[in-house]
Amino acid sequence: MSGLYERHRAVSPEWLALYYRHPVELTHGEGRYVWDADGNRYLDFFGGILTTMTAHALPEVTKAVAEQAGRIIHSSTLYLNRPMVELAERIAALSGIPDARVFFTTSGTEANDTALLLATAYRGSNQILAMRNSYHGRSFSTVSITGNQAWSPTSLSPLQTLYVHGGVRSRGPYAELSDERFIEACVADLEDLLGHTRVPAALIAEPVQGVGGFTSPPDGLFAAFRQVLDRHGVLWISDEVQTGWGRTGDHFWGWQAHAEHGPPDILTFAKGIGNGMSVGGVVARAEVMNCLDANSISTFGGSPVTMAASLANLSYLLERDLQGNARRVGGLLIERLRSVAAASPAVREVRGRGLMIGIELVRPGTDEADPEAAAAVLEAARAGGLLIGKGGGHHTSVLRIAPPLTLTVAEAEEGAAILADALHAAA
Template sequence: MTSTTERPEVEPARGGTHASGEPADDLLARHRAVAPSWTSLYYEEPLELVSGSGNRVTDSRGRTYLDFFGGILTNMVGYDLPALREAVTKQISRGVVHTSTLYLLRSQVELAEKIARLSKIPDAKVFLTSSGTEANEAALLLAMTYRRSNQVLALRNSYHGRSFATVGITGNRSWSASSFSPLQTTYLQGGYRFRSSFRGMDDDAYVDACVADLRELLAVATAGDVACLIAEPVQGVGGFAVPPDRLLGAYKEVLDETGTLFISDEVQTGWGRTGETFFGIEASGVVPDMLTFAKGLAGGYAIGGVVARGDVMDCLDANGISTFGGNPVATVAANAVLDHVLDHDLQHNAARLGALLKDGLGAAAQRLDLVAEVRGKGLMIGLELVGADGYAPHPAAAAAVLEQARAGGLLIGKGGLHGNVIRIAPPLTLTEDEAREGLGVLLTALEAVDAAQG
């Protein structure tokens, strides 16, 4: 007797037409029925994006938007880039979309060679994964094994992933679902000075206070032999908070006294997005022991990884593979994207247009009570929105600005501990005309919400 499994029924369409020409349905209700309650959606009427070209996307109702958030910084080269499409199409046409790391893979080796060279880490080796979370997990495993310690230093207001260990090193209560962790984590002062206990200090005084605090924490809050410090050069989910350039270098000087490893989490800051350097950590004058990456490298295809000193990478004494990490499609995509970023000097583009946006927003902030701070580097800009007292976080205003910007044809993001920070991170392929267009829409949105706040 043959058993069969019936295909589950899907609720039929309820009238209307999708932008593709297919009948519309109540996708939001279906989403809510099957998705976890903690996977939030933007907007009062959430969007379904169905197509894209250049730096614009189109929703299921046929409305087109200029994208200033890029799938959380992942669509780094915009949409439908010819070089990326051709590389992926060619690989798929060969019929091999997966092999695992048990087989030689030319595109993976070529990509690792490029990343090792660009990282400036001596004797570098690269392990590829499927996400930034997995990359940080791998880096933590290497650090703990190399140093024989489960003690980790991380920064307040940080975010490093959604897995068990990475939640345990995330210094942002909004993303820490549990206090359970396989790690013993001690949190240092980081880049978010606006609500820091060291607020109001100039850069030099702030760095000196943070270093003194680090030394005290090492003496009273750890048992010695700390495995590593993991830090984002610019805190992404934390609201694009930027430390003084000297801070992470000063931290590393202290760590070098005991051989504690330094991990730079470049999931959001990598590939020239900060404008001034190719990896964010370079602004600190630091060459890390390990560097993790993901997000925009493959232009939307799933990839992540860690590049580390050879002796650190080779410290594991057990077997290890990556089933999907560095698969043929993702690596040909990443090679195409990385080559495009380098060949078209998109790092310089990020610096130039980021300055245009930041200057325009900074000037507006002088007359808008709603905006307490404009910060960031390159195409990575955050706006701290506050209440009438100039300090209390105002998440409702951030949500309102998102809605106003969407109405004007612009997609942006938000974040920060209190959800009150506007995050602006367009594709690195942004043009000057698009930068000015988006700036105009954003200023109109900010002015409308500021006026409503009274």
């Protein structure tokens, strides 16, 4: 492995992050497990950053990919594409957005970039509201609206971004308030902000902040925001790149926890829909989607092969109620992890919903983030046969747990036991 690592370093940017002191090469996977080049097996609790959503080497998906690749791999959006139309029809119906139109991209970054283009063109404004601690991608426009310093490498921007309170429930100036008062304070902050600026094009928000450490506001915050946004003519973009397709267990989309005033104007998705294939997209009501007055295509968005994979994966997760499995098994896993955390003074909070769980680590006896402890637990978990992620604001002190949605109770118990040992070893 050291030889491949040295080759990687010789040709890759220094800012291209790798996990672990001795990086691992994953060679194959099956179900919820993956193997490295040395033959070690790991229980995968991160799924390629929430992208292998259903299972590794899922037969239904691999079969669909092989069959489509045997017919035609690529054509571009300049030609009619049956798998793309069929998937767009299904996503439009599932989105909850009336008169929905769907545009496919190759990533979540590109999907959010497209959403920003639509919103700014529709509203004639280059101002964007975003949430503090947020992450929306690595393009020039999306890093400029990312409210997380660790993932925003430049202050230069084509947009003027204003940041709103509310994405992090247990930290910040409103942390000690009740949920009801927290929402009231965040709404008041939004109203005050809008009173001191030109009307923005849109608010973009993750219902659960992914890179930010799986933080989320109380249910109903974005419904309360929506009343203010509608009054000012500001669009709502829900970034569902990590929350979509039932991962939170309680809902198919993250926005549905805030559904009192209906769906967002624009919804973005990516990651899990292709179960590892490069798929992203945007859903918007027709009036917004059709506002562009110039030609546009996507060379690789909507590729027949990625669409075939996504159709097979979507059918699999709906027919087997993987949202329900995320709710049931995820609920058990969260409770098990909270029991484990009770014995560790380094754990500040175990949070999340469904199979989207964060464990925030601090220096014992303080509220101070402890990124060194998070790195140590990541290493110890790998040594024990478990792959997890990390994130959480500038200090990267949150363990991110997001297994494939087919996770079994036995595998949840196995992973929790490894994490318990890893927390103990790191301490």
